[in-house]
Amino acid sequence: MSLQCPTCGGESFEHEDLKPDVRCVRCDRVMTKDELREANGARIEAEVDALKAEVMKDVKADFAKIFKKWK
Numbered sequence: 001m002s003l004q005c006p007t008c009g010g011e012s013f014e015h016e017d018l019k020p021d022v023r024c025v026r027c028d029r030v031m032t033k034d035e036l037r038e039a040n041g042a043r044i045e046a047e048v049d050a051l052k053a054e055v056m057k058d059v060k061a062d063f064a065k066i067f068k069k070w071k
């Protein structure tokens with residue numbers, strides 16, 4: 001999953017390892033990593049929910065296979 005710039009929607013960022021700021025390559029907006037995460041909160045949450053649903057589907061399928069022989 002890639003994060004998007006809240007200003008332009010760009011997905012490419014530059015940062016220096018020891019600095020807390022990131023810069024959008026597309027529009028040059030500078031923000032902290034925390035601000036970028038916060039601006040993408042709904043996007044991150046949706047991705048987490050989709051992953052949870054996929055994992056639960058896989059687990060249910062695995063349990064169905066395991067317990068099929070117990071019927």
